[in-house]
Amino acid sequence: MAKSPRPLSSMGIKREGTAPALMKRFRLFFVGSTAVLILGVSWLAAEVIAKRYITESMQDLYPAIQSSxxxxxxxxxxxxxxxxxxxxxxxxxxxxxxxxxxxxxxxxxxxxxxxxxxxxxxxxxxxxxxxxxxxxxxxxxxxxxxxxxxxxxxxxxxxxxxxxxxxxxxxxxxxxxxxxxxxxxxLPDDYDFDLIERGSLRSVFSSTRDPISLRTLPPSGTLAFSEDKISYVFENQWPELLSVITTSHVLYQRLRAICFISIFFIFAIISIAVTVGSYHLYSLHISLLPKLKKAIKHSELHLHYQPIVNMTTGKWSGAECLIRWNANGKSVPPSVFIPLAEKAGLMAELTRWVITRATEDYTEHFRKCGNLYITINLSAANVEDETFPDFVHGLFLRHRVPAKSILFEITESSLLNKGKASIILQQLRDLGHRLAVDDFGTGYSSLSYIEELPVDILKIDRSFLTPEKINAPDALWPHIVKMAKSLGLEVVAEGVENERQVTSLRKKGVRLAQGWHYSRDLPPELLTQQYLTQAALSPPHD
Missing domain, CATH: 3.30.450 (Beta-Lactamase)
Known part of the structure; x- marks a missing residue:
């Protein structure tokens, strides 16, 4: 009968702690290698900067001597x-x-x-x-x-x-x-001037009692190092003589030491900042991801809505749905958790949560707002999901939400598979939903996909409408408006912040806009309250 193998511990072999020990050694090796690299790079950079400084000083000094x-x-x-x-x-x-x-x-x-x-x-x-x-x-x-x-x-x-x-x-x-x-x-205190014979290299005129002594003639226009001095040779008016400006090694060593210390500390600070920043981002990623999953699962996110305004009448025509998240009492910007959700493959689930919550907000608040429509951003995961149209149709049918009241927005970055996305988007449009292209103009193939996809509205990205560009002779946005009109598309201007933008956009026939000039994003109950107040004070418009 075969004997069972002896435990490794009984043979004096310890299994635990091997991986952590290796990781610790690796970290020490990495830190040591990085420190050596920083020292080496700092030293080389210090030498280059010190030589460059002395060279430029001598090059500037010789014309000054000639001028004097x-x-x-x-x-x-x-x-x-x-x-x-x-x-x-x-x-x-x-x-x-x-x-x-x-x-x-x-x-x-x-x-x-x-x-x-x-x-x-x-x-x-x-x-x-x-x-x-x-x-x-x-x-x-x-x-x-x-x-x-x-x-x-x-x-x-x-x-x-x-x-x-x-x-x-x-x-x-x-x-x-x-x-x-x-x-x-x-002459500056650290520099001397000599005239030397081209043949014998003997100094025949010197600003010091210790004339320069050269064993070989260095090339003109280059920095040369001897045992105790650094020299730079210039041609002059005498064929037999050369002008030489010299300084001691002490100046060079002092400059190199100052540069080395400065560069080393700069590199060290940058390395520490990068390391701390990377660790912070990594920690943020690691800590936020489970919190984000929990927030989606337990509906701890909330939605705000930014009005889309008819610039002619001032009436609110629609509102864009914007997701907000407070983690442990601190606001986490979408620019942080949206990329996190994309990397973690949570966008499909997150967007479905947004649509579900927007449906609830519509049922509780926006049904009172008549023709006000809500726009919801879709991700690549949604427009490639064959079950997505059925999910949308079933959800809105149960809550009696009219398809015309929900508009879906897409960006070029969400169209990774244009063929499949086109099918999904057409199904949504067949259900009665309008489609908008968001951030138009920021991609390289915007025109091609706007012609191929079943879209109704084009939203001009705010980067084209800044105060500096709105009336610029080479502004692109008027051409975008003209193109949209030729394709029969409605235009919405994003990022409108002042009356000057409003005036310029209206002159070109742009009817709808959103931005802080009209309103910030609002919680659903406040949006409904302000909409109804506005409607009560003004006659109905289309």
């Missing part, structure tokens, strides 16, 4: 021109020529010294004394740009006070003091 040198270049040109003219008038150096040169230097704040070389080789200066030999084309650090010659002379120990830039044109010379020139550039 505009006045300097203008003084160089005007001084050299004046010196050239004086050179033609002076035959030898004298006290008078010295005074003239001194006045010229004094009149130009960026010119530190000036000199002319006469035809006899004598050199006249603004100091009135002989200078060291003038630089020649063979001198060190000589560069040419156009018609001008440049020499970059550095002082002792890199001091700016005795460092000069000499600019010459033929036999005329001017000196620019490096310290004064750098004060003109007005």
């Amino acid at each position: 040198l505009t006045e300097v270049n203008a003084q160089i040109d005007s001084t050299l021109s004046a010196l050239a003219e004086q050179n033609t008038q002076v035959e030898h150096c004298s006290e008078g020529s010295h005074l003239e040169l001194s006045r010229l230097v004094a009149a130009n704040r960026y010119i530190y010294e000036a000199a002319i070389r006469l035809e006899n080789g004598a050199v006249c200066t603004s100091y009135g004394r002989a200078l060291q030999p003038l630089p020649t084309l063979n001198s060190a650090q000589y560069y040419k740009s156009g018609k001008l010659d440049y020499w970059l002379q550095n002082g002792k120990a890199g001091s700016n006070d005795d460092s000069f830039i000499i600019v010459a044109q033929k036999s005329t010379f001017v000196w620019l003091n490096k310290g004064i020139l750098l004060s003109t550039l007005d």
